Amino acid sequence: MSASAVVIVGAGFAGAATAYHLAGTAKGRFKVIVVEREDLPGKHSSGRNAGLILQVVPEAALYRLIADGAAFARSLPGRADWPVPTRFDRNGVLLIGEKEGVVDLERRAGWARNAGIPTEWWTREQVEERVPAIAGSPFDRALFCPDEGVVDISSFLDGYLRAARASGADIRLRCELVGMETAGRRVKAVVVREPGGTESAIPAAVVVNAAGAWASQVGAMAGALPLPLKPTRRHLFSTAPADFVDSRWPFVWDVSRGWYMRPESGGLLLGPCDQDEYQPSIPDTDPGVEDLLAEKLAGCAPRLLDMPIISRWAGLRTLLPDGHFVIGRDPRVRNFIWVAGLGGHGVTASWAVGRLAAGIIMQEDSGAGHPYPAVDPARFAKRGVTA
Numbered sequence: 001m002s003a004s005a006v007v008i009v010g011a012g013f014a015g016a017a018t019a020y021h022l023a024g025t026a027k028g029r030f031k032v033i034v035v036e037r038e039d040l041p042g043k044h045s046s047g048r049n050a051g052l053i054l055q056v057v058p059e060a061a062l063y064r065l066i067a068d069g070a071a072f073a074r075s076l077p078g079r080a081d082w083p084v085p086t087r088f089d090r091n092g093v094l095l096i097g098e099k100e101g102v103v104d105l106e107r108r109a110g111w112a113r114n115a116g117i118p119t120e121w122w123t124r125e126q127v128e129e130r131v132p133a134i135a136g137s138p139f140d141r142a143l144f145c146p147d148e149g150v151v152d153i154s155s156f157l158d159g160y161l162r163a164a165r166a167s168g169a170d171i172r173l174r175c176e177l178v179g180m181e182t183a184g185r186r187v188k189a190v191v192v193r194e195p196g197g198t199e200s201a202i203p204a205a206v207v208v209n210a211a212g213a214w215a216s217q218v219g220a221m222a223g224a225l226p227l228p229l230k231p232t233r234r235h236l237f238s239t240a241p242a243d244f245v246d247s248r249w250p251f252v253w254d255v256s257r258g259w260y261m262r263p264e265s266g267g268l269l270l271g272p273c274d275q276d277e278y279q280p281s282i283p284d285t286d287p288g289v290e291d292l293l294a295e296k297l298a299g300c301a302p303r304l305l306d307m308p309i310i311s312r313w314a315g316l317r318t319l320l321p322d323g324h325f326v327i328g329r330d331p332r333v334r335n336f337i338w339v340a341g342l343g344g345h346g347v348t349a350s351w352a353v354g355r356l357a358a359g360i361i362m363q364e365d366s367g368a369g370h371p372y373p374a375v376d377p378a379r380f381a382k383r384g385v386t387a
């Protein structure tokens, strides 16, 4: 690779973790530049999520990335090589399910066992003793995952960016990618707009698309393969503090009815697991979704309905039809690397996502197979792009 720049578009978890790994290994070979449109990183999905580090997810093919990412997140408190004190509350996750939900839990437990991730089946008595707020809730089985927990997302994201900067990365805020100069199957330069409206071109050896909900737009600027990325909105609600909430409660996720909760600042963070397609933006909140949450709670944990909701917000999860990520070289534009479609796992998997992306960038484009085929963007070139 020539001694030019790798330009990463976006300073959310995808871009920040890629910059962290790349700046650490690329010293002297090329410059790492991160361009972020906002005045602060984490204004979009990376600062608007639930902070859950969950390995026992339905997408078994993502397991290695998710487990490696989760192991790093768990190790953050007290890491000597991490630049910001970062909290990880290892309270575990309790997945509850009824009817088909039980099949889902059994499938997750099966592959978690094969992968060596600890899980325990809990009885109703165990559940109700540990989390009295869901006593009487209709579930048939309960799977407890003791290694899971909640990370402080603000210091986690900040840590990646500080470490990347300490290794020489240039992180440019209020710097928007507005175009690309291409020649043949390569991007030659990115065009950015800075405060005041000045536009300039940055010559680029490689461009990394870590633009979250905007990844399709950035891909189109490069002439890359169109991918079926779908930004979807999800709401979160936080309640006033209440005496009965115990900060040691696990994250509880009802996979059948689709809602979750965890302790937050003496109250609860509640999510109704809504998912509707939405344009790239900071999404509005929909009062109908608060009603949906109330309906779900009425059937499962009516006591929680008495807790006043004191704040509400929504963020975007960008999904692909197979539920996997896209990390790797674009099949058409060979120096354009996708790190997108992280869906609902972008915090958990970030460390491993960044490591995989950095490894691909450091490798010559030899045409050798993808190191992790389940996330190869080329899978959409083979099967055709379907929404």
Ligand SMILES: Cc1cc2nc3c(=O)[nH]c(=O)nc-3n(C[C@H](O)[C@H](O)[C@H](O)COP(=O)(O)OP(=O)(O)OC[C@H]3O[C@@H](n4cnc5c(N)ncnc54)[C@H](O)[C@@H]3O)c2cc1C
Binding pocket: 009, 010, 011, 012, 013, 014, 015, 035, 036, 037, 038, 041, 042, 043, 044, 045, 046, 047, 048, 049, 050, 051, 052, 053, 054, 175, 176, 177, 178, 210, 211, 212, 213, 214, 218, 234, 235, 236, 314, 315, 316, 317, 339, 340, 341, 342, 343, 344, 345, 346, 347, 348, 349
């Ligand atoms: C409600 C909710 C709950 C979630 N809960 C969890 C959870 O508990 N655990 C978990 O692991 N994951 C969770 N997620 C998912 C996680 O938040 C995302 O997967 C992750 O944040 C995606 O990171 P990203 O860097 O791809 O995107 P983003 O954070 O959106 O970052 C993309 C960045 O690119 C920038 N950008 C875009 N276009 C341009 C441009 N042209 N020029 C310059 N900059 C540009 C944007 O400004 C943005 O900052 C949740 C998501 C939501 C919405």
